[in-house]
Amino acid sequence: MQYIPGMVLGNQLKRCRFDRDDMSQEELARAVGVTRQTIIAIEKARFVPSTLLALRLARFFECRVEDIFFIQGE
Amino acid sequence: MASRVEVIVKLLLVALLVVAGVVAMVPRRRTAGRPVIGEKLFVATCAVGAICGATGLVVLFAWPQHVIAWHLWELAAMPLVLLYAYWIAMMRAAPTGQALDDKQDFDMTRAAATTWGLSVPAMCVTFALSDKSALNGGLWFPYFLFVTLLIDSGLTLYYFKRR
Numbered sequence: 001m002q003y004i005p006g007m008v009l010g011n012q013l014k015r016c017r018f019d020r021d022d023m024s025q026e027e028l029a030r031a032v033g034v035t036r037q038t039i040i041a042i043e044k045a046r047f048v049p050s051t052l053l054a055l056r057l058a059r060f061f062e063c064r065v066e067d068i069f070f071i072q073g074e
Numbered sequence: 075m076a077s078r079v080e081v082i083v084k085l086l087l088v089a090l091l092v093v094a095g096v097v098a099m100v101p102r103r104r105t106a107g108r109p110v111i112g113e114k115l116f117v118a119t120c121a122v123g124a125i126c127g128a129t130g131l132v133v134l135f136a137w138p139q140h141v142i143a144w145h146l147w148e149l150a151a152m153p154l155v156l157l158y159a160y161w162i163a164m165m166r167a168a169p170t171g172q173a174l175d176d177k178q179d180f181d182m183t184r185a186a187a188t189t190w191g192l193s194v195p196a197m198c199v200t201f202a203l204s205d206k207s208a209l210n211g212g213l214w215f216p217y218f219l220f221v222t223l224l225i226d227s228g229l230t231l232y233y234f235k236r237r
Contacts, residue, residue, distance in 0.1 A: 033175070034175035034176065034177070035112065035113040035116065035175050035177065035178065036113055037113060037177060037234055037235065038175050038176055038177040038178075041177055046236075047176070047177055047180070049176055050176050053175075053176050
């Protein structure tokens with residue numbers, strides 16, 4: 001996980017899940033091949049996912065990575 | 075008495091190592107698209123690691139004169155060895171060779187770094203007090219092993235479950 005000083009990665013993962021028939025964290029975790037704890041940590045912005053996982057999430061929700069992840073304050 | 079216990083423990087250890095070897099070698103179906111080391115297995119491994127570490131330390135200070143001769147420290151670590159044998163079997167089934175997900179990987183790395191940082195002062199303190207303790211000779215290695223195992227497993231579990 002990479003941290004860049006002064007930058008925090010925000011995300012819309014929770015909204016994406018809710019838009020997808022109130023999908024649970026467990027279901028999303030299974031769908032993208034990670035544990036539920038990883039989804040929880042990403043949603044709370046405590047964990048920055050790898051590029052690969054970000055792309056898998058974007059592919060799963062059929063959107064761009066920028067539609068899910070953004071730099072807070074920009 | 076001592077030799078009989080030693081023989082029994084040795085036989086048990088050999089039997090468990092054979093089981094671990096068989097488990098590690100058993101071919102498994104490939105599990106594409108799912109985390110290979112799932113949440114339950116990961117948490118169980120951390121918990122077993124912490125329990126093994128604590129048990130090893132208790133055994134070490136309770137029976138310092140028997141812990142090496144009776145192979146008690148190897149016995150205390152054996153549950154974790156069996157679990158890691160299962161990990162190897164699961165990892166062999168991983169299609170990409172990557173068995174852990176992003177966060178598991180990160181949590182284990184962070185716990186390992188913190189453990190290394192904590193183990194240095196812990197060993198320094200123990201070394202300074204070593205004249206008064208029962209630790210001598212070969213007991214240092216199991217002591218180091220169980221201290222680091224306890225800290226590392228406990229921290230990994232903490233980081234992984236922290237909300």
